[in-house]
Structures are given as structure tokens and as C-alpha cells.
Amino acid sequence: HRAWPGLIEAYRTRMPVAADWKVVTLLEGGTPLVAAPYLSELTGCEVYLKVEGLNPTGSFKDRGMTMAVTTAVNNGKRAVLCASTGNTSASAAAYATRAGITCAVLIPEGKIAMGKLAQAVMHGAKIIQVQGNFDDCLELARKVTADFPEIELVNSVNPARIEGQKTAAFEIVDVLGRAPDVHALPVGNAGNITAYWTGYREYHADGISDSLPRMLGVQAAGAAPLVNGAPVKNPETIATAIRIGSPASWNQAVAAKDESNGQFRAATDEKLLEAYRLVAGQEGVFVEPASAASVAGLLAAHADGWIASGSTVVCTVTGNGLKDPDTALSGMPEVNAIPVDPVAVADALGVG
Ligand code: F0G
Secondary structure, three states: OOOOOOHHHHOHHHOOOOOOOOOOOOOOOOOOEEEOHHHHHHHOOEEEEEEHHHOOOOEOHHHHHHHHHHHHHHOOOOEEEEEOOOHHHHHHHHHHHHHOOEEEEEEEOOOOOHHHHHHHHHOOOEEEEEOOOHHHHHHHHHHHHHHOOOEEEOOOOOHHHHHHHOHHHHHHHHHHOOOOOEEEEEOOOOHHHHHHHHHHHHHHHOOOOOOOOEEEEEEEOOEOHHHHOOOOOOOOOOOHHHOOOOOOOHHHHHHHHHHOOOEEEEEOHHHHHHHHHHHHHHHOOOEOHHHHHHHHHHHHHHHOOOOOOOOEEEEEEOEEHHHOHHHHHOOOOOOOOOOOOHHHHHHHHOOO
């Protein structure tokens, strides 16, 4: 038995990391591929959840950030900057702390989940709220890092991010012994679909898997530029993590869809919330609202026949449900506390 060494060490030969580099890691990756019996029963498919909320800061961003911060530090950078809907900033803040460098984050005013903000605060990031959306923040971050090259941009336009995140595809093939028939995931800025497709292709080219999955990229209906085929000026969705109107990796996402014979689809907030509650309430896995897009996409694609029963399907659930307690608790009725009394408990349970 050996402890999980973090994804750079686990996949060292596939990572662009020099032998003498000091690796910045919180032992990210190695997340479980959890069978989803309720979804499997419902669809007649073999469904698995790749539970990325179990990474060190609670999202898949840690896979990219171990690579991005390792690369930055070993190239002599003393500061990192990102635009973020919350998870990237939480991850950047943690890895920058680990590396002993400065982290600054640009976030859309009032539109990030509470848990994510708490993480950036606790890791000591310089938090700058911007009067704009994610797309505005990313444009700003790109301009600032172009003017100040000593600051490294750690959004997914940084190629090291994609290299780190491709390892999720490796892990899935390593567990299943082959690629799934369909891989569903939420799409926002489109770095992650780019990364998964890179990973699946790499293993396929090296003969480690003998097939490739069809990629199912799922966006929120109010923020679905790839589905519409045009940028969305004012994206809106309850799934703030993917409230993005102009994905930076647009071309790579389209290539992943086309080359894999895949599909983009949109899910309404109502369908996202339905899937969000289903995953927590039926599978026992608490994810954040944006993460449930993969499951909403599976259900819709199965209903219209794009995914046939009998298929093996992996849904990436990208972030931990604890990040967004407000959405979880919204609509919960006020309940009065009971006296310290077993009869009162029995009454409350309706077994009195
Ligand atoms: N799911 C979650 C929970 C996310 O935080 C993100 C992106 C995505 C899915 C979409 O991934 O951008 O690679 O297509 N969050 C970024 C952030 C934008 O700033 O944390 P993508």
C-alpha cells in the first residue's frame, strides 16, 4: 500500500514538469469514481460519478492549479492572478499559499457562492470585486498579466492548467479499464472539456484505451453560448459557477464535441436544481448546482435517445455541495425547536 502522491507524481511521465522542479501539491486528484445505482436504474445505463468535490479545495480546479502554480513558481513568478466565479479563486489562493507567493482574484460582484469566498478569504488572497461578470473579469485579468508579465495568469487559458486537468480522464480509464461510452460534464469557460478530451485522446493514442467517449457538454440555459453558437452578453443562472457568456476555450470545446461525435446541450435552472436534489437525495453525493449539469444532461440525452440504455456513462460532478449552502437551504421552511423531551421527538417524527 502506498499513499496517493498527488497527480503530478502519479502521472509524472505525462506531465510537462522538469525533473528538478519543486512540485506544489496538496495531494489533489485520485478522486473516487462512484457508482450511481439510482441513475443507473433510471436510465438502464451503467452510470458513474467522478466526484471532484473531494479534491483539497473542493473542486476539479485543484488538478489544474497544482500544475499552474508549480510551473509559475519554477519559472520564478512571485504572484498569480485569476478571474473566477469562485472555485478557481479558492484553488489559486490555496496553492499560492502553499508555494509562498501572492494570489489576487477578480470576482464578479455579488455572484459567487459563500463557501468559495470564505476559502479565498481564509487563504489570504487579495480579493477584488469587479462591477461586471466573469467574462469582464477574465478580460481584465488578461490585460493586467499582459502588462505585468511577472504575474502569472492561472485561468484555464494557461496551458499548464489543461495538462493537470487531463489526469481526470486518465483516472477514469485506469479504473474502468476502458473509456466510457459517454462522458458528461458541465461547461462554463470550457477548459475542463478541453482537458478531458486531451486526456482521453492521449490514452487512446498510446493504446491504453481502445475507444474514445462521446463528449456531452452541458451548459445552463441562461448561459449557453456553445449551444446557441454565439456569445451571451448577459449570462444568468442560479449555477453561478458556470455563469459565463464567452468561453475562452470555445474552439477547443467545439473540437472536442465534433471529434468525439458529441453534443452540447442546455439545462434550465429548474432542471439543474432537479438534478442537484436528485444526486444529493438519491445517490448520497452532495454537489454544487453547476455540477449537477452533467446529470441533468444525462437525463435529457437519455430521454431523447441520444444515450441508449446499456451505455457506460461517466458524469463529472465538479464541485462540493458545501460551497453553496445558500442554494441548499433556500426554500427550507422555518422550524421551531422542540423541548428536551423524547415525547416531543416522537411527536416531531410523527410516531407519537
Ligand atoms: N463546474 C464548476 C463547479 C466550476 O466552478 C466550473 C468553472 C465549471 C464547472 C466549468 O468548467 O470553466 O472549465 O468549463 N468555474 C470557473 C471558476 C469558471 O472561476 O471557478 P470550465
